[in-house]
Amino acid sequence: MARIVECVPNFSEGRNKEVIEAIVDEVRRVNGVKLLDYSPDEDHNRTVVTFVGDPENVKIAAFNLAKKASELIDMRVHKGGHPRMGATDVMPFIPVSDVAMADCIEIAREVGKRIGEELGIPVYLYEDAASADYRKNLADVRRGQYEGFFDKIRQQEWKPDFGPDEMNAKSGATAVGARVPLVxxxxxxxxxxxxxxxxxxxxxxxxxxxxxxxxxxxxKLEERNIVQVSMNLVNYEKTAVYRAYEMVKMEAQRYGVPVVGTEVIGLLPMKALIDCAEYYLQIEDFSIDQVLEKRIVE
Amino acid sequence: MARIVECVPNFSEGRNKEVIEAIVDEVRRVNGVKLLDYSPDEDHNRTVVTFVGDPENVKIAAFNLAKKASELIDMRVHKGGHPRMGATDVMPFIPVSDVAMADCIEIAREVGKRIGEELGIPVYLYEDAASADYRKNLADVRRGQYEGFFDKIRQQEWKPDFGPDEMNAKSGATAVGARVPLVxxxxxxxxxxxxxxxxxxxxxxxxxxxxxxxxxxxxKLEERNIVQVSMNLVNYEKTAVYRAYEMVKMEAQRYGVPVVGTEVIGLLPMKALIDCAEYYLQIEDFSIDQVLEKRIVE
Incomplete structure (x- = not known):
């Protein structure tokens, strides 16, 4: 199992179980990819799907998912609490093992092109795959949301990277990107x-x-009657988990407030935690290849 | 790649490259196992081999290794700095992934029985596979070494678990066991x-x-002109790496001596380091299944 890419598409449907299952089935149907998780959120009316596999099969599954979502989701009637601009709202590709960011950028471009041309959906490349700096940040790309995109898409600076220059009323627009894993x-x-x-x-x-x-x-964590600093670490290799942790702790000291615990939500790469062990244990010259499981996956 | 067992046999030959390669080839020859490392030590005249694989194929490779070593190594002429009692001196089986200690004990018993009966070598089960408490510690089993075993084997309490009740002059005796990974x-x-x-x-x-x-x-680390507390953690799940580290640091304080760094030698399981990250980052309710690589190996 040499080369592994992760894909974490978000769909604008979190309530209709039949639709959600039909979309997720597109991952189950492809050999060489593995469905790791899918979590429908009723309040947000949104489902986050996580799957991994070799680059070729991840590309196939990713396109099939977007196709199925364009058939089953109608953005004209979608309501939900989370910012969104399309049926397949966002689709990032993430390097996990023996795959470079450059490979994931290439995958994002290929899949984005197919979604644009074959499904007639305007596609914006974002994060590391972005075609311009101002398009890197997903929040900037998505600003205005589905409802605002009918106008936004007509501005020269928001011309889509792939697909039609007009909004797809049923499917909206889709952001396809490449990024390091979020923690x-x-x-x-x-x-x-x-x-x-x-x-x-x-x-x-x-x-x-x-x-x-x-x-x-x-x-605020109502049940426990405490509060929390909720973080997204968008590049754990450059801003390590321990550094974020220590900085929160340091700032809390000025209020005389202790850190009572922390939480890791969802999945994270082994290296994000091993980097922390290396730091706290002061390990010299450590190589990730010393980890038994890393050697076995190779 | 669901179930993984590690095997780390030690052989009483660290100088003759032809013999070492011929033994290691027995691992390379078996499908379903992977050779991770082998390090011949000339001073100790001893080679440590590390390989992993599914239980069935690990059993096959382990027996083949012991057979080849019994053919090519003659203990009557062996000299070396490390305590040893046989050509295949010690052969531990270690659970890595989706394998219980009970499975490794069973593997040790099966392979030990074959070494005893088919190769005519007295075999002692040790560590978690030991047939009695006083046989758990490898140092106790091996005390007296090859030269002393011709007498030791005649004592009722040191009757072998498998194989002949007499010493094998050419191949010596072999300790076969099951244990958690050493760090x-x-x-x-x-x-x-x-x-x-x-x-x-x-x-x-x-x-x-x-x-x-x-x-x-x-x-003493002569080159760096510093000293080191060199440790073997023989059960990292019960005595965590961070606890050993913190205790050395604490004791060093009474001499006003700082910890300037640490070293991890060789391979270690992912969990040994992730347990440390969990401790230092105060992570609540963490599950190893949140580690991406863990999910992929499943």
Whole structure:
């Protein structure tokens, strides 16, 4: 099992189980890819699908998913709490093992071209696959959402990378990209004061002058009567998990608030945690090839 | 690649390259197993081989190795610095993935029986596979070494578990066992005073009243003019790497000596490091199944 790419498409349907299963079946149907997870969210009316496999089969499954979503989802009647612009809203390709970012960019371009030309859906390349710097950030690409895209698409700077220059009313538009794996990492604080979590979040995140690859916000955990700094680490190789953790802890000290625990949400690559063990244990000259499982997967 | 067992046999030949290659070829010859490493040691006149695979094929390769070693190694002329009692001196089976310790004990019994009966070599089961508590510790089993075994084997309490009740003059005796993976972990201290490393080693190890699954000794690193507490963690699940590290650091403080770095020697299981990341990052309710690579290997 040499080369592995991960794909995490998000679809604008989180309530109709038949539709969700029919879409996910497109992953199950392809040999050489493995469905790792799918989590429908009723409030957001959105489903996140995670699958992995060799590059060729991931491309096939990814296109088939987008095709099935374009058949079964109608954006004209979609309502939900999460920002979205299309039936297949966003489709990132992520290098996992023996695959370079350049390969994932190439995959994003190929799949994006097919979605654009064969399905007639405007496609925007984003993150590492973006055709221009201002298109890198998904939030910038998606700003205006489905409803606003009928106008936005007519602006020269928002001409799609692939597909028609007009909005697809039924399927919307799709962002296809390549990126490093996201790590969702939350730090729980020993206080119920949400202002403290908010202030810390603003300090540690990129937007507030904090760490380059950290997005963060304060969240209240009602059941436990504590608050949390909820983070997305968008490049764990450059902004390591331990650095985000230590910075939250350091900022919490000024309020006399302890870190009572942390959470890793969903999946993360082995290296994100092993980098932390290396740091805290002060290991010299460590190679990921010393990890038994890494050698076996090779 | 669901079920994976590791086997790390040690052979009493570390100088004759032809013999070493002929033995290692027995691993290369079996489909379904993968040779990860082999390191001949000329001073010790001993070679450690590491391979992994599914249980059935690991059994086949392990027996073939012992057979080839019994043909090519003659213990009557063996000299070397490391304690040893046989051509195939020791052969542990180690659970890596989706295999229980009970399975490895069963493998050790099967392979041990074949070595005993088909090769006419006295076999002692050790560690988790031992037939009695006093046979668990390899050092106790091997005490007296090859030369002493001609007498030792006649004592009722050292009757072999499998094979003849008499020593095999050419091949010696073999210890076959099941155990958790060893982690070789060294802590480097910012001093050249070997007495400090020795004292700390004696404090942290089991024998000195320290941690249950730690073996330790002081070592001088001549080139760097520092000393090191060199440890074998014989059960990283029960005595975690971070605990051994923190205890050495704590003991070093009484001498005003800093930890300047650490080393992981050879291979170790992913979980040994991930347990440390979990500890230092205070992660709540973490499951190893959240690690992407773990899910892919399944």
């Amino acid at each position: 969702a990492f939350n730090v729980n604080l020993g206080t119920s004061n949400i202002e403290i979590a908010d202030k810390i979040a603003k300090t540690v995140r990129f937007l507030g002058g904090g760490l380059r690859f950290v997005k963060a916000m304060g969240v | 070789a972990f060294n802590v480097n201290l910012g001093t050249s005073n070997i007495e400090i490393a020795d004292k700390i080693a004696k404090t942290v190890r089991f024998l000195g009243g320290g941690l249950r699954f730690v073996k330790a000794m002081g070592v």
